[in-house]
Amino acid sequence: MMISPAKFGVLLMLLLAACAAQADKADRVIEGEKANTKLAADSQQRINKISDKTQQLFQNFQLELKRIDDLTLYNQQMKGQISRQMTSITDTTQAIDEVAIVERQLSPLLHRMVDSLSTFIKLDVPFLLDERFERVAFLRHTLDRTDVTLAEKFRQVIEAYNVEVEYGNTIESYRGNLNLGDRSREVEFLRIGRVALLYQSLDGNDLGAWNSDTHRWQPLDGRYRRDIRLGLKVAKKQAAPELLLLPVLAPES
Incomplete structure (x- = not known):
């Protein structure tokens, strides 16, 4: 069957119109897909930002939990110290x-x-x-x-x-004044612990010892002169210690 030129032209025009319509629809679909893709990309960016912020918040939360644990332990230590300080x-x-x-x-x-x-x-x-x-x-x-x-x-x-x-544990010699009768004379004293306290005048003529019973100085005869002189030398470290024959007034019953 032969199509007349007029009908063919009409069909061609319809076909072109249909193709144009399809091309326009495809363009709208493509534009829509582009818009959807952009929306999806924007949504993904927002999701990524929210995820990053959430992750940061979670890390901050964990850090705060650790700080709380540290502060709790510190407070416990401080309580112990305060308790010990209060006791002290x-x-x-x-x-x-x-x-x-x-x-x-x-x-x-x-x-x-x-x-x-x-x-x-x-x-x-x-x-x-x-x-x-x-x-x-x-x-x-x-x-x-x-x-x-x-x-x-x-x-x-x-x-x-x-x-x-x-x-009471030492021997000592020293000079001093002593009242002998009605006058005072300079003498050398010899102390042997607290056992004996004796004196000898500087010229060596007068000797005596302290009598603890009478609380008086008791004159001694010349037989003690050598030992007192030797005792003075021992006290002055001018002679080696040796046995001395000295008067010791023992208490009587």
């Missing part, structure tokens, strides 16, 4: 109270010790009296001072007692 404060307060009590008791005790030391020196063999009583006077002055600690006062009193104890 309580113990220190109690110790301070006890020290105050001891101070109130120790101060009168030190004064009694110095009084006893003074009495002892008065009743003891009369050697180095000026030096020993000066020490007692110094102790009395120290005990009345407010700028000296109680511990230092106690140390000085004990040191004075130790000096007196040491006198």
Whole structure:
């Protein structure tokens, strides 16, 4: 069947119109797909940003949890230290109270010790009296001072007692004045511990010993002259120690 030229033209026009319509529809579909792709890309970017922000928030959350754990452990340690410090404060307060009590008791005790030391020196063999009583006077002055600690006062009193104890274990010679009759003479004293206290005049003529029973100086005869002279040399470290024959006044019943 033959198509007339007129009909063929009409068909061609319809076909072109249909192709144009299809091409326009395809363009709209492509544009739509492009728009969808752009929307999808934008959505993915937003998702990525949200994911990154969420990850950062999660990391910050974990960091805060670690800080909380560290602070919890630190607080526990601080509680332990505070508890120990409170116990220490309580113990220190109690110790301070006890020290105050001891101070109130120790101060009168030190004064009694110095009084006893003074009495002892008065009743003891009369050697180095000026030096020993000066020490007692110094102790009395120290005990009345407010700028000296109680511990230092106690140390000085004990040191004075130790000096007196040491006198009983040593031999010593020294010069001093002694009233012999109606006149004063310079003599050499020989102290042997607290067992004997003797003297010899500088010219060697007068000898004597302290009598603790009568509390007087007792003259000695010349038979002791050599031993007293030798004893003085031993005390001065001018001679080696040796056996001395010296008068020792023993107590009598």
